[in-house]
Amino acid sequence: MATKSADGYEHYYVPEQSAFPILATVGLFFTVFGAATFFNEIQSGDSGIGGYLSLAGLGILFTTLFYWFRQAITENMQGLNSAQMKRSYVWGMGWFIFSEVMFFVAFFGALFYVRNLAGPWLGGEGDKGKFIHLLWENYRYAWPMMETPDQVVNGAKAVFVGAGEGHSMYPVDAHGGLLKWLPMWNTIILLSSSVTVHIAHVGLKDDNRKKFTRWLGITVLLAVGFLYLQYAEYHEAYVDLGLTLESGIYGTTFFMLTGFHGFHVFLGMTMLAIMWLRARKGHFSHEEAFGFEAASWYWHFVDVVWVCLFFFVYII
Amino acid sequence: MRLITTQLARKGLLVLSRAAAFPALLATSAATWAAPGDAVVDEAKRWVVNMTEGVTAVSREIFDLHMLIFWICVGIAVVVFGVMFWSMLMHRKSVGAKAASFHESTMVEIAWTVLPFVILVLMAIPATSSLIKIYDTSEADIDIKIVGYQWKWQYEYLGEDVSFFSNLTTSQDEIYGRAPRGEHYLLEVDEPLVIPINKKVRFLITANDVLHAWWVPALAVKRDAIPGYINDAWTIVEEPGIYRGQCAELCGKAHGFMPIVVHAMEEQDYNDWLVEKKKEAVEIAKMNELILPLDEMYARGEEVYLQSCAACHGVDGKGGVGPSMVGTAITTGPMQGHVDVLVNGVQGSAMQAFGNQLSELDLAAVVTYERNAWGNNMGDMVQAVDVLNYKKNQ
Amino acid sequence: MGDHGPAKGFGRWLYTTNHKDIGTMYLWFSFAMFLMGGVFALVIRAELFQPGLQLVEPEFFNQMTTMHGLVMVFGAVMPAFVGLANWLIPMMIGAPDMALPRMNNWSFWILPFAFAMLTSTLFMEGGGPNFGWTFYAPLSTTYAPPSVTYFIFAVHIMGASSIMGSINIIATILNMRAPGMTLMKMPLFVWTWLITAYLLIAVMPVLAGCVTMMLMDIHFGTSFFSAAGGGDPILFQHVFWFFGHPEVYIMILPAFGIVSAIIPTFARKPLFGYASMVYATASIAFLSFIVWAHHMFTVGMPIAGELFFMYATMLIAVPTGVKVFNWVTTMFRGSMTFETPMLFAIAFVILFSIGGFSGLMLAIAPADFQYHDTYFVVAHFHYVLVPGAIFSIMAAVYYWLPKWCGNMYDERLGKAHFWLSFIGLNVTFFPMHFVGLAGMPRRIPDYALQFADFNQIASMGAFLFGFSQVFFLFIVIKTIRGGAQATDEVWDNPEGLEWTIASPAPYHTFTTPPAIK
Numbered sequence A: 001m002a003t004k005s006a007d008g009y010e011h012y013y014v015p016e017q018s019a020f021p022i023l024a025t026v027g028l029f030f031t032v033f034g035a036a037t038f039f040n041e042i043q044s045g046d047s048g049i050g051g052y053l054s055l056a057g058l059g060i061l062f063t064t065l066f067y068w069f070r071q072a073i074t075e076n077m078q079g080l081n082s083a084q085m086k087r088s089y090v091w092g093m094g095w096f097i098f099s100e101v102m103f104f105v106a107f108f109g110a111l112f113y114v115r116n117l118a119g120p121w122l123g124g125e126g127d128k129g130k131f132i133h134l135l136w137e138n139y140r141y142a143w144p145m146m147e148t149p150d151q152v153v154n155g156a157k158a159v160f161v162g163a164g165e166g167h168s169m170y171p172v173d174a175h176g177g178l179l180k181w182l183p184m185w186n187t188i189i190l191l192s193s194s195v196t197v198h199i200a201h202v203g204l205k206d207d208n209r210k211k212f213t214r215w216l217g218i219t220v221l222l223a224v225g226f227l228y229l230q231y232a233e234y235h236e237a238y239v240d241l242g243l244t245l246e247s248g249i250y251g252t253t254f255f256m257l258t259g260f261h262g263f264h265v266f267l268g269m270t271m272l273a274i275m276w277l278r279a280r281k282g283h284f285s286h287e288e289a290f291g292f293e294a295a296s297w298y299w300h301f302v303d304v305v306w307v308c309l310f311f312f313v314y315i316i
Numbered sequence B: 001m002r003l004i005t006t007q008l009a010r011k012g013l014l015v016l017s018r019a020a021a022f023p024a025l026l027a028t029s030a031a032t033w034a035a036p037g038d039a040v041v042d043e044a045k046r047w048v049v050n051m052t053e054g055v056t057a058v059s060r061e062i063f064d065l066h067m068l069i070f071w072i073c074v075g076i077a078v079v080v081f082g083v084m085f086w087s088m089l090m091h092r093k094s095v096g097a098k099a100a101s102f103h104e105s106t107m108v109e110i111a112w113t114v115l116p117f118v119i120l121v122l123m124a125i126p127a128t129s130s131l132i133k134i135y136d137t138s139e140a141d142i143d144i145k146i147v148g149y150q151w152k153w154q155y156e157y158l159g160e161d162v163s164f165f166s167n168l169t170t171s172q173d174e175i176y177g178r179a180p181r182g183e184h185y186l187l188e189v190d191e192p193l194v195i196p197i198n199k200k201v202r203f204l205i206t207a208n209d210v211l212h213a214w215w216v217p218a219l220a221v222k223r224d225a226i227p228g229y230i231n232d233a234w235t236i237v238e239e240p241g242i243y244r245g246q247c248a249e250l251c252g253k254a255h256g257f258m259p260i261v262v263h264a265m266e267e268q269d270y271n272d273w274l275v276e277k278k279k280e281a282v283e284i285a286k287m288n289e290l291i292l293p294l295d296e297m298y299a300r301g302e303e304v305y306l307q308s309c310a311a312c313h314g315v316d317g318k319g320g321v322g323p324s325m326v327g328t329a330i331t332t333g334p335m336q337g338h339v340d341v342l343v344n345g346v347q348g349s350a351m352q353a354f355g356n357q358l359s360e361l362d363l364a365a366v367v368t369y370e371r372n373a374w375g376n377n378m379g380d381m382v383q384a385v386d387v388l389n390y391k392k393n394q
Numbered sequence C: 001m002g003d004h005g006p007a008k009g010f011g012r013w014l015y016t017t018n019h020k021d022i023g024t025m026y027l028w029f030s031f032a033m034f035l036m037g038g039v040f041a042l043v044i045r046a047e048l049f050q051p052g053l054q055l056v057e058p059e060f061f062n063q064m065t066t067m068h069g070l071v072m073v074f075g076a077v078m079p080a081f082v083g084l085a086n087w088l089i090p091m092m093i094g095a096p097d098m099a100l101p102r103m104n105n106w107s108f109w110i111l112p113f114a115f116a117m118l119t120s121t122l123f124m125e126g127g128g129p130n131f132g133w134t135f136y137a138p139l140s141t142t143y144a145p146p147s148v149t150y151f152i153f154a155v156h157i158m159g160a161s162s163i164m165g166s167i168n169i170i171a172t173i174l175n176m177r178a179p180g181m182t183l184m185k186m187p188l189f190v191w192t193w194l195i196t197a198y199l200l201i202a203v204m205p206v207l208a209g210c211v212t213m214m215l216m217d218i219h220f221g222t223s224f225f226s227a228a229g230g231g232d233p234i235l236f237q238h239v240f241w242f243f244g245h246p247e248v249y250i251m252i253l254p255a256f257g258i259v260s261a262i263i264p265t266f267a268r269k270p271l272f273g274y275a276s277m278v279y280a281t282a283s284i285a286f287l288s289f290i291v292w293a294h295h296m297f298t299v300g301m302p303i304a305g306e307l308f309f310m311y312a313t314m315l316i317a318v319p320t321g322v323k324v325f326n327w328v329t330t331m332f333r334g335s336m337t338f339e340t341p342m343l344f345a346i347a348f349v350i351l352f353s354i355g356g357f358s359g360l361m362l363a364i365a366p367a368d369f370q371y372h373d374t375y376f377v378v379a380h381f382h383y384v385l386v387p388g389a390i391f392s393i394m395a396a397v398y399y400w401l402p403k404w405c406g407n408m409y410d411e412r413l414g415k416a417h418f419w420l421s422f423i424g425l426n427v428t429f430f431p432m433h434f435v436g437l438a439g440m441p442r443r444i445p446d447y448a449l450q451f452a453d454f455n456q457i458a459s460m461g462a463f464l465f466g467f468s469q470v471f472f473l474f475i476v477i478k479t480i481r482g483g484a485q486a487t488d489e490v491w492d493n494p495e496g497l498e499w500t501i502a503s504p505a506p507y508h509t510f511t512t513p514p515a516i517k
C-alpha cells in the first residue's frame, strides 16, 4: 500500500530521475528522421540508410517503452501508487483515447467533405459547379468515385485513374454474394470481440482467473481474425480489383480510413496480447487491473470507430 | 552529412555576412527611402493610411462598411480605455487611493454582455447585405476566364476567341537595384486585362498549378484561384482608368512578382481593342508558317526564354526552381523529347505545359535557343511547323 | 524518497522528473526559439527595409517567413506557456508535482529534437519549407521541396509532445488538487490552462491528420488535395484551420490567466467577476471550434457558409469583451502601483484589445475581401501575439521570477525593458495596418514604391524591439545570478498558494497537501 503521512493522507509517488524519456525521444527522433529520409530516397530513386535508421529508431523506442512500462508495473506491484496516482493513469488513458478519436475525426471530416461538397461541385452541382464544365467537361459525379475527373478529361494521359465500375468495396459490388462480403464478417468479429473482452473483465471481477485468461485469449484471436480478413480484403482490392491508394479519392479515403483503423486494431491487439501474457503470469486482481482495463477501453474505442467506418465507408 | 554541413556553413555565412551589411545599408539610404534615380512616388500615394474607396459601387460599399466598423471600434476603445486611464490616474496608490473590495455585480455583467451583442448585430446587418450583393454573379455581360500560373495570369475572353498571358515587365535590373526603378515598379505588365466600363464583367477564376488569388483593390475583387475549381466574381467599373493589383496568395518564389493590371475603357474603345486582338491572333497564326534561319530563331528564343523560363531555370540556364538546362539529357538529347517537355510539361512538377501558352513559333524558338545557348552547341533547330505537327500527332 | 534536492550535473536535466526543472527547461527552450524566430523576423524586416532585393533571394525569403511563423508559434509561445504551467500549476493547486512526471520529461525532450530536425531543413538540398506557416496544398505537396517530409514528421512529433503535455496538465488539474481546492476556487491561470489543454487535445490530432494527408499525397499517390483525383485543395484549408483557429486561442487563453493573476495584485483588489471569467474562457474555447473558415473568406465558399462563419466569429467579441471589462473594473477604484509585471499586463489589455478590434474588422466577410492576405492581417495577429502572448509571458516572468530564483529583478531595468519593448513594438507593427490597407500583400520580399515609407519605419522598430529582448535576456540572467533577496510573498499581499512557500521555491513543494481555506 502507498505510504500515508501522519495526517492520514496518501503520499503521491513522484518517480526518481529516469533515463526512459530521453531514450524514448532519441528512438522517436531516429524513427521519424529515418522515415523521412527513406521516403525521400524512394521518391528520388536513390538508395540509402533511411530505412535502417528508422528501424533502429523503432528498436530503441520500443525497447525503451518495454522497460518503461515494466518499471511502471513493478512500481505499482510494490504498492508505490496511491489511489490518486491510479486515477491519474485513468485520466491519462481516457484523454489519450479522446485524442485518437480526434485523429479519426479529421479523416471522417475529409470523407464527408469530398463526398458531399467537393464531389458534387466537380460534377457541376450547386453554385460552385456552375462553371466547372470549363475544366472538367462531361464529368458526372457519383460515389463511390470509380472514374476520376482526370480520366474523363485526359483519358489515357490521366495521372489519377479510378478502379472502374464495379470495383468498389460496397455490398452491391461484393463478389460471390453477400456471404462473401468480408466487411460484414469483420463487423461481426469485432463486435463479438468487444463482448468477449467484457466477459473476460467479468471473469476478473469474479476472481475467476480461468474465465479471465480464456476470454482474453479468445479476444486476441478474434483480433487476429479481423486483421487476416482485412488483409484478404486489401489483397482482393489491390490484386483483383485494381483499387489502390492511387485510384482517386475513393481509393484514397477508403484505404486511409480502413488502414488507420487496421493499424489501431493492430495496436489494440498487441496491448491485449501483452495483457494476456501478464494475466497468465498472475498479474491483475479484481481491484487492481489498470493495464487490462486500459487495453480494453482502447479496444472498445477501436470497435466504435469500426462501426462508424462500416456505416460511412461500406454502407452509405 | 558532409553535404549538409558544407551547405550549412555556406548558407549561414552568406546570410550572416549580408545581415552584417545591414547597418551599412541603413546608413547609405539614411533619410531617403529611394535609391538614387528611382521614380519619385506621387505625394498623394505616399503615406496612404487607409483603404481605397475604389471605382465600383461594391468597393465603395465595402469602404463604408470598413469605416463604420472602424469608428464603432474606436468608440468602444475610447470608452474602455478611458475608464482604464481614469482609474490609472485617480486610483493610484501614490495619490492615496484606498482599494475598494467589490468583485461582482450580476447586473453589470449582463449589461456588458448584452450591449456588445447588440452592437454586433447592428454591424452584421450591412455586412450581410453587402455580402449578398457580392455573391450575385448572375446576368453578366462579359465572361472572362482568369487562370493563375506560376507566375503570370492568363485571360481568356469566353466566346471571343481572345486569350493571352500577362507577365511582369519590371526588369531584373530594377529589382536588384542596378537600374532606377520606374513609377509602376512591380505593378506593370506586358498586356493588361482590358474591360469596358459600365458593363457587368464576370471573372471565372482558376489556377493551373498552385493557389493564387486575383486581387484588384480598386475593384474590391479578391478571389482565390484554385486548381481544379472555378470561382466566380464580378465587377462593374464606373470610371475609365488603369487599376493595379497583385496576386494575394503565396504561390512560391515569385509570388511577389505577379501583378495584375486592369485597363477599363469606354465600350467603343473596348470593342476596337477586341477587333485588334483578333487580328493579331491571325497574324500570329501566319507567323507559325514562317521558316526562320538559326540566328533569328536563336534571338527570338532568347527573348522568350528570358520572359517565360528564366524565372525557374535561371538567366544563365544554370537552374533554380527548375533544373539546369546546360548539357542535360533533354536539352542535348533527341529533339522529340525536348519538344515534348515544353509542349506537355512534366506532370506533377512546377514545369508547366507550355503547349498552349506560347505560339508554335515561340516554342520552336525557345527550344532552338536552349539547344544552342550556354555551350550546349547542338547546332540543330526546330521550326514552328514541326511543333505544330508534333502537337497534331500526339 | 523524495525530499532530497536536485541531482548534480547535466544528468539532472536529462533525466529529471521534477516539474520545476522541466518548467525551467521549457522556458529556456522557448526563449532560445524566440530569439531564433526573432532573427528570422529580422532577416524579413531587413529585406523589407527598402524596395528591391538586397539581402536575400525570394526563395530564401519565403523560407524565412515560414520558419519565423512556425518557430514563433510552436517553438516560442506554446512551450513558454507549457513551461509556466509546469512551474505554476502544481504550486497553485497544492500538488507535489505533475500527475505523470516521467511523461512530462518526455514531452519536453521531444521539442529540441523536433526543432533541430525542422531547422536542419534550411540547409537541405532545395531549401527548407517555403510555403508559409499555414502550408497550403498544393504548394506544400506537389510543389514542395523534398525537405517537406522532414517538416511533416517534425510536426508529428511536436504534436505528440503537445498531446502528452496536455494530458498531463488535465490529469494534474482534475486529480491532484489539494483537498478543498474546488474547481471554482482554482486560480484563473489554472482554469485557462485546463481549457487550453482541452483545446490542444482536440486539435493537435487534427493537425497530425492534416500533415498525414500531405505525406500520403506527396509519397503515396493519394488525391486528398487534387481535384483531378476527386479531392480539393480547399479541403486542406478546412482541416488545417480546424486546428489553426483553436491554435491561436491556445496562444492567448493562458495569457488571459496570467493577466488575471497580475492585475488584482497590483490593483490590490480582488479580480472582478471571477465566475464570469471562467464562463467567458469556456465560451471562447467553444466558439473557437466553429469559426475556422474566417481564414478562408476568399476561397469562394457558398454564401451560407460565409455568413455562418462571419456571425460565429463576431460572437467571440462578446466573451472576450467580458474579460476586458472585468480587468478594467478590477483596476477601477483599486489602489494601483505600476511595477514591471503590471506595466506589461496593462499594455497587454490595451494592445490586445486593439488587435481584437482589427480581428473583428477581419471577421466582416465583405471587408475581409480587401484585408485578406495583406499586412493588415499581419498587423492584426502581431498585435494579439506580441503584446498579447509575448507580453503576458514577460509579465509572468517578472511576476514569478523572484519566486523561482529567490532574487528580485532590478525594477529600473525592468521598466526600461518595458518601455523599449512597448515603443519598439508599436513602431514595428502599427504602420503595418497602414500599408495593409493601402494594398500591400503579405509574404512578398519586394514591394511597390508607395509602400516604402512605412516599411522603413517598421523595420527600424523591429530592430529596436529585437534589441530590447536581448536586454531582457540580460535582466533575467542578472536576476538569477544575484540581486536583492525576495520575500516569500514577493508582492503586496498577492493571492495564491505559490506565495505561501519559500522564495526560491524548494525543489519539492506540497509533498503533503496544504489546507485550503
Ligand code: HEA
Residues within 6 Å of the ligand: B073, B076, B080, B116, B117, B119, B120, C134, C248, C249, C251, C252, C294, C295, C313, C314, C316, C317, C318, C320, C321, C322, C324, C352, C353, C354, C355, C356, C357, C358, C359, C360, C362, C363, C364, C368, C371, C372, C373, C377, C380, C381, C384, C385, C388, C389
Ligand atoms: C493570439 C492569437 C489570436 C487571437 C486572440 C485572435 C483573435 C481574433 N481574430 Fe485573429 N488571427 C490570428 C491570431 C489571433 N487572432 C492569426 C495568427 C491570424 C493569421 C493567420 C495566418 O493567416 O497566418 C489571424 C487571422 C484572423 C482572421 C483572418 C484574416 C484573413 O486572413 O483574412 C480573422 C477573420 O475573421 C481573425 C479574427 C479574429 C477575431 C474576431 C478575434 C477575436 O478573438 C478578438 C476579440 C477581441 C476583441 C473584439 C477586443 C476586446 C473586446 C471588447 C473591448 C468588447 C467590445 C467589442 C466589440 C463589441 C467590438 N483573425
Ligand code: HEA
Residues within 6 Å of the ligand: C034, C035, C037, C038, C039, C041, C042, C044, C045, C065, C066, C068, C069, C070, C072, C073, C076, C077, C131, C132, C133, C134, C378, C382, C385, C386, C389, C390, C428, C442, C443, C444, C462, C465, C466, C467, C469, C470
Ligand atoms: C508568437 C508569434 C510571433 C511573434 C512573437 C512574432 C514576432 C515578430 N514578427 Fe512575426 N509572424 C508570426 C508570428 C510571430 N511573429 C506569424 C505566425 C507570421 C506568419 C508567417 C507566414 O506568413 O507564414 C509572422 C509573419 C511576420 C511578418 C510577415 C512576413 C511576410 O508576410 O512575408 C513580419 C514582417 O515584418 C513579421 C515580423 C515580426 C517581427 C519584427 C517580430 C518581432 O517581435 C521579433 C522580435 C525580435 C527578436 C526577438 C530578435 C532578438 C534577437 C536579436 C536582436 C539577435 C540576438 C541573437 C542571439 C542572441 C542569437 N512577422
Ligand code: CUA
Residues within 6 Å of the ligand: B148, B149, B151, B211, B212, B213, B247, B248, B249, B250, B251, B252, B254, B255, B256, B258
Ligand atoms: Cu500567384 Cu501569389
Ligand SMILES: [Cu+2]
Residues within 6 Å of the ligand: C244, C245, C248, C291, C292, C294, C295
Ligand atoms: Cu482564426
